[in-house]
Amino acid sequence: MSLRPPMVEVRGARKSFGAVEVLKGIDLSVERGQIVAIIGPSGSGKSTLLRSINHLESLNGGEVWLDGVQVNQPLHGQAFERHINKVRQQMGMVFQHFNLFPHLTVIENITMGPVILKGMPKAEARALALALLSKVGLADKIDAYPSRLSGGQKQRVAIARALAMQPKVMLFDEATSALDPELVDEVNAVMKQLAAEHMTMLIVTHEMRFAGEVADRVLFMDGGVVVEEGPPADIFRAPQKERTRTFLKKYLSA
Amino acid sequence: MLGYSMDFSLMQRVFPFFVEAALVTIEITVLALILGLAAAALAAAAKMSRSAIPRAIGTLYVSLFRGTPCLIQLFVLYFGGPQIGINLDPFAAGVIGLGLNIGAYMAESIRGALVAVDRGQAEAARTIGFSRFQTLRKVVLPQAARLMIRPLGVNTVALLKGSALVSTISVVELTYTAQRFIGSTYKPFEIFGVAALLYMIMVYAVARIVDLLDKRFAIV
Numbered sequence: 001m002s003l004r005p006p007m008v009e010v011r012g013a014r015k016s017f018g019a020v021e022v023l024k025g026i027d028l029s030v031e032r033g034q035i036v037a038i039i040g041p042s043g044s045g046k047s048t049l050l051r052s053i054n055h056l057e058s059l060n061g062g063e064v065w066l067d068g069v070q071v072n073q074p075l076h077g078q079a080f081e082r083h084i085n086k087v088r089q090q091m092g093m094v095f096q097h098f099n100l101f102p103h104l105t106v107i108e109n110i111t112m113g114p115v116i117l118k119g120m121p122k123a124e125a126r127a128l129a130l131a132l133l134s135k136v137g138l139a140d141k142i143d144a145y146p147s148r149l150s151g152g153q154k155q156r157v158a159i160a161r162a163l164a165m166q167p168k169v170m171l172f173d174e175a176t177s178a179l180d181p182e183l184v185d186e187v188n189a190v191m192k193q194l195a196a197e198h199m200t201m202l203i204v205t206h207e208m209r210f211a212g213e214v215a216d217r218v219l220f221m222d223g224g225v226v227v228e229e230g231p232p233a234d235i236f237r238a239p240q241k242e243r244t245r246t247f248l249k250k251y252l253s254a
Numbered sequence: 255m256l257g258y259s260m261d262f263s264l265m266q267r268v269f270p271f272f273v274e275a276a277l278v279t280i281e282i283t284v285l286a287l288i289l290g291l292a293a294a295a296l297a298a299a300a301k302m303s304r305s306a307i308p309r310a311i312g313t314l315y316v317s318l319f320r321g322t323p324c325l326i327q328l329f330v331l332y333f334g335g336p337q338i339g340i341n342l343d344p345f346a347a348g349v350i351g352l353g354l355n356i357g358a359y360m361a362e363s364i365r366g367a368l369v370a371v372d373r374g375q376a377e378a379a380r381t382i383g384f385s386r387f388q389t390l391r392k393v394v395l396p397q398a399a400r401l402m403i404r405p406l407g408v409n410t411v412a413l414l415k416g417s418a419l420v421s422t423i424s425v426v427e428l429t430y431t432a433q434r435f436i437g438s439t440y441k442p443f444e445i446f447g448v449a450a451l452l453y454m455i456m457v458y459a460v461a462r463i464v465d466l467l468d469k470r471f472a473i474v
Contacts (some may be wrong), residue, residue, distance in 0.1 A: 081385060083311075085383050088381055088382065093381040097372060099372075112392065116392070117382070162381075165331060
């Protein structure tokens with residue numbers, strides 16, 4: 001057993017939107033370098049769980065920890081604001097709809113965070129951005145505006161932007177759901193490369209095949225609870241729960 | 255009406271006086287625009303605040319000034335002001351009245367543009383670690399700026415035309431000057447025609463400026 005705390009830990013997470021409870025007490029622990037895929041039907045709470053880790057949703061109960069630091073500390077006002085801004089710098093998040101800043105070029109999208117938040121010299125940030133863009137295969141697009149890019153290219157830039165902050169963990173919220181099928185692979189390839197580099201990742205996805213290939217562990221969520229979790233081989237080939245079986249049957253037959 | 259021949263020489267003779275009066279109209283409009291934009295920025299920020307008191311103040315301001323005639327607002331300020339110890343000359347009362355009035359409309363234009371920026375933009379900025387203020391300044395405002403140019407342009411045109419109202423509190427601008435010439439010429443068709451022409455030219459100029467700004471702020 002390692003003495004270091006887990007990279008991400010969620011304890012008893014509860015979240016309601018109005019009268020609807022979307023997270024009904026979730027526990028989750030992700031070790032360093034581990035890749036966890038979260039699957040489940042729409043409305044199962046998987047995106048809300050991911051967003052709660054980044055505090056885009058604030059929990060009604062429970063705790064979120066990142067590398068031994070509580071994310072949702074009971075601070076108020078400016079004190080919490082300062083705390084969460086620091087914590088978020090250590091988590092990269094990638095969204096379904098990319099959310100690149102359309103008024104900035106590709107390189108500006110990437111250098112903005114390191115320059116403003118970390119005080120990195122512009123030349124250094126530029127070199128870092130270039131290295132990241134080469135890594136995602138878009139070194140020729142540095143001065144392009146996002147509107148000139150395909151969906152797959154946008155998402156790869158968004159991943160580079162998140163990586164530029166040198167995060168401890170990457171959160172992917174249905175990163176390929178908005179892409180044309182033929183563009184999915186180029187984004188998946190980048191994520192696989194990160195996996196090979198032992199980046200800690202939480203991946204909310206509808207792509208069972210990709211989850212099976214890349215994840216160390218798969219969580220199946222439904223109705224705000226984790227129904228079943230385990231290695232992809234167990235979950236996909238020998239699910240224990242009836243609910244998991246019916247869900248997977250629909251996907252695997254499609 | 256048919257067969258009436260317009261008095262073009264009268265129109266020519268009054269034209270220089272009207273141009274001078276139009277300059278006063280421009281001056282009032284520009285000053286009221288500056289005041290209005292400042293009031294609008296404050297009111298929009300207040301209405302979008304997370305605390306209830308600024309929100310209530312912002313909402314009260316906007317509903318008060320949009321919910322009553324601008325003419326009544328000018329009268330309250332200019333004629334009613336002295337009763338409560340506010341003595342303004344016509345020009346100052348005109349600028350303040352028009353500015354506060356258009357500010358209420360502009361507040362909604364600004365707020366509408368800010369709200370129209372996709373929520374994912376702010377979320378992406380926040381997840382990188384930017385503060386609320388940095389997110390507003392670096393990500394949301396640059397995108398909202400473009401969305402507010404057209405509505406603010408429409409507000410400015412309304413302000414320019416609405417400035418004719420200050421003639422009722424004896425500010426010597428274009429409409430007031432036109433009225434003064436009626437008494438001596440008895441030719442309102444020509445006189446007001448010249449005034450209308452000058453208003454049209456000024457409105458056209460504002461529209462061109464808005465076009466230029468729109469291009470300048472265009473997102474590639």
